[in-house]
Amino acid sequence: MKIHFTPHWLEFKHPFTLSVGSRTHTPIVITEIEHEGFIGFGEASMPPYLGESHESVVAFLQKAKNILEKISGDFSIENIMLEIDALEKNNTAAKASVDIALHDLQGKIKNKPCYEILSINPSNMPLTFFTLGMDEPKVLEEKIKEADEWKILKIKLGSENDKKRIEFIRSITDKPIAIDVNQGWKDKFFVYDMLCWLKEKNILFVEQPMPKEMKEEMQWLKEKSPVLLFGDESVQRLNDITEAAQIFHGINIKLMKCTGMSEAIKMIERARELNLKIMIGCMSETSCANAAAAQLAPLTDWADLDGPALIKKDLFSGFEVKNGKVKPNNLPGIGVYLKK
Numbered sequence: 001m002k003i004h005f006t007p008h009w010l011e012f013k014h015p016f017t018l019s020v021g022s023r024t025h026t027p028i029v030i031t032e033i034e035h036e037g038f039i040g041f042g043e044a045s046m047p048p049y050l051g052e053s054h055e056s057v058v059a060f061l062q063k064a065k066n067i068l069e070k071i072s073g074d075f076s077i078e079n080i081m082l083e084i085d086a087l088e089k090n091n092t093a094a095k096a097s098v099d100i101a102l103h104d105l106q107g108k109i110k111n112k113p114c115y116e117i118l119s120i121n122p123s124n125m126p127l128t129f130f131t132l133g134m135d136e137p138k139v140l141e142e143k144i145k146e147a148d149e150w151k152i153l154k155i156k157l158g159s160e161n162d163k164k165r166i167e168f169i170r171s172i173t174d175k176p177i178a179i180d181v182n183q184g185w186k187d188k189f190f191v192y193d194m195l196c197w198l199k200e201k202n203i204l205f206v207e208q209p210m211p212k213e214m215k216e217e218m219q220w221l222k223e224k225s226p227v228l229l230f231g232d233e234s235v236q237r238l239n240d241i242t243e244a245a246q247i248f249h250g251i252n253i254k255l256m257k258c259t260g261m262s263e264a265i266k267m268i269e270r271a272r273e274l275n276l277k278i279m280i281g282c283m284s285e286t287s288c289a290n291a292a293a294a295q296l297a298p299l300t301d302w303a304d305l306d307g308p309a310l311i312k313k314d315l316f317s318g319f320e321v322k323n324g325k326v327k328p329n330n331l332p333g334i335g336v337y338l339k340k
């Protein structure tokens, strides 16, 4: 087995603004794993809060190379990922790029889509969100028009103008919306008042309203909240789910946080045992990582796979959103191919 990796910068169509700051570009690394004449593609995307960078991903993949180069013939993704995971404590996006590339590779070798290998029915694909950052009204209006194909929207909140923004959005569209605060609200009484106000606005759920450290406050809110509360920054890997079930009604699983598809499947199983709602989300990334998440999306309640829609230039083809849902294709592996 051989591995190659290439750092890239993805440029956003519009600057992306959250309660924690604004960005125009995002760093990613494309990973290729070659075996028996086939190439599997994977991707690492590094949002600032996970602490990874081009340098840290490249350094990690150099170490992963030693493990992968020893493999010949048949392979078990689970066994390889156990070894990869044990290399370093964090580096979850770098690990995810290896896991995605191995799934893509396995699909190509077997000439089957990953969902088929995993016995997932693609006709259960849920609706997917289109995300609106904390933009000026003119930009918001433009983005809502761009999102015509999407049936549900996700709105980033966490500033003084939150109510105004929701009212402005509601003056343009009545599509169901989810709210993502990205840890931006700090006072539980304020949050409770906001949740009661939001309840009347056709809201599906509110994601990560408070900082991940504020667990007691979140538990207090869960007991009283008139709307569903989801954990994102609070829930990264399988081991976080039991605690998350105490303070949230649902979780946002992302391949970049949880080391890839293998662990995401385990997280979905565990979350269902605990009666949690599930969304499968993405970072700012190309069709590659989004298509990998889409293979698992039929097991979840909502998808949030708009990464390719928010960037200027995608590196892959094959990933498509139609009628508000990711449209499954029958290509082998994760179902995307490099653009010429």
Ligand code: MG
Binding pocket: 180, 182, 207, 208, 232, 233, 252
């Ligand atoms: Mg989020």
